[in-house]
Amino acid sequence: MTDEVRTVQGVGRAQAQDAWGRLLSSTHLPWSIAELDADAPGFRATVRRRHLADLVLVDCTCDPCSGTRRAHDIAATDGEYLVMLMTLSGREVVGQGGRQAQLRPGSVVVWDSTTPAEFVVQERLVKRSLVVPKAALAEVGSRGLLLTGTVLDSSAPAVTLLGAYLDGLSSTLDDLPLAALPAARNATIELLAAALQDAPAGPPGHPAVVRAAAEAHVDRHLGDPALVPASVAAALGVSLRTLQRAFAPTGEGVAGHIRTRRLARARDELLAGRTVAQRWHYADASHFSRTFKQQFGHNPSELPGPAARAR
Incomplete structure (x- = not known):
């Protein structure tokens, strides 16, 4: 800051x-x-x-x-x-x-x-x-x-x-x-x-409702290595196709959303000085650093405070 x-x-x-x-x-x-x-x-x-x-x-x-x-x-x-x-x-x-x-x-x-x-x-x-x-x-x-x-x-x-x-x-x-x-x-x-936006409304199968439920499920299970689009669809009781259709308007996809949320959580832990690469299911620090830079535009080492020392 x-x-x-x-x-x-x-x-x-x-x-x-x-x-x-x-x-x-x-x-x-x-x-x-x-x-x-x-x-x-x-x-x-x-x-x-x-x-x-x-x-x-x-x-x-x-x-x-x-x-x-x-x-x-x-x-x-x-x-x-x-x-x-x-x-x-x-x-x-x-x-x-x-x-x-x-x-x-x-x-x-x-x-x-x-x-x-x-x-x-x-x-x-x-x-x-x-x-x-x-x-x-x-x-x-x-x-x-x-x-x-x-x-x-x-x-x-x-x-x-x-x-x-x-x-x-x-x-x-x-x-x-x-x-x-x-x-x-x-x-x-x-x-x-x-x-920016009111909470999504509509019948249970409406894409906005499906997406909101999927995003909440992803946030609750980010630490689970088995969290993948198929497991999210199964947890919501919808088909994988229905789930993918709910994410289609933003072009991100379910897998992309999971990756984005994990990187965001990893960034928060980096700012608090914790080591994160393996915790968030990256094979090594270099793989994590590359993915982090693609998402946020800078390396983990460029974050302020103890994050610079905590990859």
């Missing part, structure tokens, strides 16, 4: 625009600043950026400005992310995928790093962003699906709960012991998944 506070203040307009573009790009994702408010005497911005394992929590205050994410900004982005933006005060317009969201205090919008986007800050803005790798959302399976540029219902109980949790997380994150970080990180992912 790192705590980084940076500001832009008291410089000329051209220098401020350049400095704000570099600061925004280094603390959020790459953006191009189109212009600053021509009527303001000077531009001010403050950004506080903190890591929670592979998640990033960013608190930002800035004067009116506008910016875009186009092809060159997307190409400069290392990885694919989902970003949840919560407006704490001020007004901003965010556009993506042909949709425009007018954000006011309490508004929540989610945007995708792989699609062009734009924003216009209309008055001094205080916002909080949660930057989440798409690989992390894959850990919660079908609950991590969302349409690009979606505005969440800020009055929905799950969204309200997520906002309150992030308030508490922001105020306590710097004091959390290392061993508590995996739990805090996983709670963030689970609450985000709940806010």
Whole structure:
């Protein structure tokens, strides 16, 4: 976990625009600043950026400005992310995928790093962003699906709960012991998944219901070396074909979901300083490291704290 506070203040307009573009790009994702408010005497911005394992929590205050994410900004982005933006005060317009969201205090919008986007800050803005790798959302399976540029219902109980949790997380994150970080990180992912999508509903054989039951079964039996798609289907009392069809919309497959969940659990144990390769059914440390990097984009040794010593 790192705590980084940076500001832009008291410089000329051209220098401020350049400095704000570099600061925004280094603390959020790459953006191009189109212009600053021509009527303001000077531009001010403050950004506080903190890591929670592979998640990033960013608190930002800035004067009116506008910016875009186009092809060159997307190409400069290392990885694919989902970003949840919560407006704490001020007004901003965010556009993506042909949709425009007018954000006011309490508004929540989610945007995708792989699609062009734009924003216009209309008055001094205080916002909080949660930057989440798409690989992390894959850990919660079908609950991590969302349409690009979606505005969440800020009055929905799950969204309200997520906002309150992030308030508490922001105020306590710097004091959390290392061993508590995996739990805090996983709670963030689970609450985000709940806010993104309602629980699946339908008759017992509906694919969404089958998938939800399968994901729950997988989580309960991750340590079982006999956990395979056929055993999951048998436990649910459905055919293997029915089970595979329930996972088809995401292109992941049952075996892929089992692998993703085991790697996520292994990462949590690495962060706590435990040795994991054999425990999670990998033949050796090198095989585990290769698979881990394919899933998360970095080696186990690059995790913070004792994880770097605990493969």
